[in-house]
Amino acid sequence: MQGGIVIVGGGAGGLELACKLGRKLGPAKVALVDSRLYHIWKPSLHEVAAGTLDIHQEGLSYQMLGHDNGFTFVYGAMTALDAAVRRLTVAPVTATADNEEVLPERHIEYDSLVIAVGSTSNYFGVPGAREHTISLNGTEDAERFRLKLLRLLAGAEQEAEEGDQAGLDVVIIGGGATGVELAAELREASSVYAVYGFNHLQVRRDVRITLLEGAPRILAPLPERVSDAALRLLNKRAIRVVTDCRVTKIEKDKVIDAKGNTYHANLCVWAAGIRAPEFLASLGLPTNGRSGQIEVDDHLRVKGVPNVYALGDCAGCVDASGQPVPPRAQAAHQQADYLFHTFMRQAAGKPPLAKPYAYRDYGSLVSIGHRTTVGSLMGALRGFSWFVEGFLARLMYLSLHLLHHKAILGPVRTAVLAVARFLIRRTTPLVKLH
Template identity: 45%
Template sequence: MNTQADIPHLPRIVIVGGGAGGLELATRLGDTLGRRGQAEITLIERGRSHLWKPLLHQAAAGTLGIDDNELNYLAQSTWHHFKYRLGAMDGLDRANKQVLVAPTRDDDGREIVPRRSFGYDILVLALGSQNNDFGTPGAAEHAIALDTVDDARRFHRRLVNACIAANTQAAPLRPEQLKVVAIGAGATGVELVAELHNATRALAAYGLDRIDPERDVRLSLVEAAPRILPALSARLSASAAAELAKLKVEIHTGKRVTAVTSSGVQTADGDFLPAELVVWAAGVKAPDVLRDLDGLESNRINQLVVRPTLQTTRDDAIFALGDCAACPWAGHDGNVPPRAQAAHQQANFLVRQIARQLAGKPLSPFVYRDFGSLVSLGEYSTVGSLMGGLSKGSMFIEGHFARFIYWLLYRKHLLSLHGFWKTVFLTLARMISRTAEPRIKLH
């Protein structure tokens, strides 16, 4: 007679992290292995809803409605045959193949979900990345890093409150009032200040008649490298800088930030930039939990070192993808860059590789294809380069065509999560609803 222990269980595939890569992987595995009853798919995520990370700068500026673009994990798991479990991983027991998850508490500190552990046969770590302030004095206390939806909401509330306060007070503006400094002129910093140029003008138009954005609002970028967008081509950088100059954004390159205070930013050369709002967008690292995670190999920015198969170097049953993985880039020096397109490609790759591993077949190496980079400059312009099938090298693009390609990137992400028809209906519904809403979120 068989006992419960004798009954073989379905292969347990656990994915930790519900960002673009992790959620796309859970959805596709659920639609294939989960729906057919061939595996048990579980997504562990500390948040309750998903927003595509490249949209965070728009959410922070208020030009994109978070509620209209969020995806609820519980609903997605029900629709696509995987399990969603609320919680943050805080440890790993490789010997017993257990993911350790911290208790979850509400805003008042009350425990919602107790400490738990989840068994796995295959584990995929997709925890993404976060900004790295390098221990700069005052950065943690006085700067906002746009890593999460909560960060975007916090920044937007502070922006609206700053404008309301300035519009109400009788006294002259303080030197730092209505000044915004973005530290780091990568894509996030550049896109944010461009979006804020439009957002502050739209916000002032809704009854804040004592604020003159041209006179009172100042937007600044601070970058330690000699030019903005240092990871991208010089031509793209120059084009973006020219567009920002038209928006009267102050660009400070070759400046290293040494401290952030409640009233501004101090640089190594002795300059002080007054600011009421400071955004830290310089440098990235993987979450600290990945450092020395039960013996897994990690690098200096906490990324898990993986082989070309995306398996971690010290455990064949554990994979890593996206920003938290240090994946070798075949034919190039260094690793695959931490971009949304890399996470998307790796999620698609792992759908096939996990099926091969379950079938006992050998795994193939991941090959990253760089399709170029795009930087949105708000409603004014988009600049970028396309690579791959459209040209032998790279093709510089800007203007309306570049904006259209940028718009398509988000739709591609939605297609991965919803399929064609639901994406079409969601896009049409959003376009219609926008006609009856303010141009900017006002609270």
């Protein structure tokens, strides 16, 4: 493909933008570049890690989505950018088994470029964090966690059968949405694993889950009522929550905090913060030092670089009050919608949008297992929020995933997929056992 609109990153925002533009402009004008072959909604990764969601059933092929939505899919990771000639470089793709080259390095020219590569973990310089923890940045991380959890459960089952009640310890560092959702999902999953052959494990005693948070409360960015409800639900599930806990060092089998407390860890997850991918700093684009995000103006244009835009977690965007737009799926969705209208006006030869992008917070929902959800929904009146909990909140949480699928698959296929997955879950194990 020569010229047109090139979108790098097939996460929630990037993929939605590619699908909407592709359906209007076609594959000769729209391309999506991604280092993976299939898409999974990132807020679902905690379910993949716990084994309650199978990525081979949940994942959607980018090649299929490109065919169905009218965009060109380019497989590979972006490695370089020459903004002066409007050209980016895509790395070669190799087979994992024998390192044989499958696709060579490629160069793609563009008229407009959108960078939507999401985020990765921010370890804040904590010694041992990168080496001894797993972060849920992608499907491969979630699968690695799940397989290690299975091995540890098998070992603990064998020990319990022989009379040793050592069990296993899972430590999750970070009490934001990812950490809280993972802790709750792991507790539910461990109970299901016990049904499927781990008969000697008493999960509340033998599978010990500890959540460490540096702030005075978990879910600190959300209203205190949401935080209190989540804490109550985690306590009911026998999950230990430690707040005001600043982790200073992580070793192979333990976590140490600033007060000298030690937490034994057979499996440790880092969910304490995110930053933009480090390779962005090598592209010659302006980035902020705090989180490495690409600096954009109020129209999502990269500052000082013509015809380049950024959206989602990797974009350093501020709202009308000067506060950073939070790295949430709803922000990426809104930004994708804004850029869709921007590019459609360009295609029609109309002047650019005069109205700048404005983030609107519709609230947040946090899943506490498969049975309940807590959160706050923002009303039309400024400062008004509505606390939701339980089954109603759970339905709202599930609807967010369906709305994302609707944007990339359409309403009919989304409905069919939802019914199919419901039926499949009635004929397969509740957790992935292999």
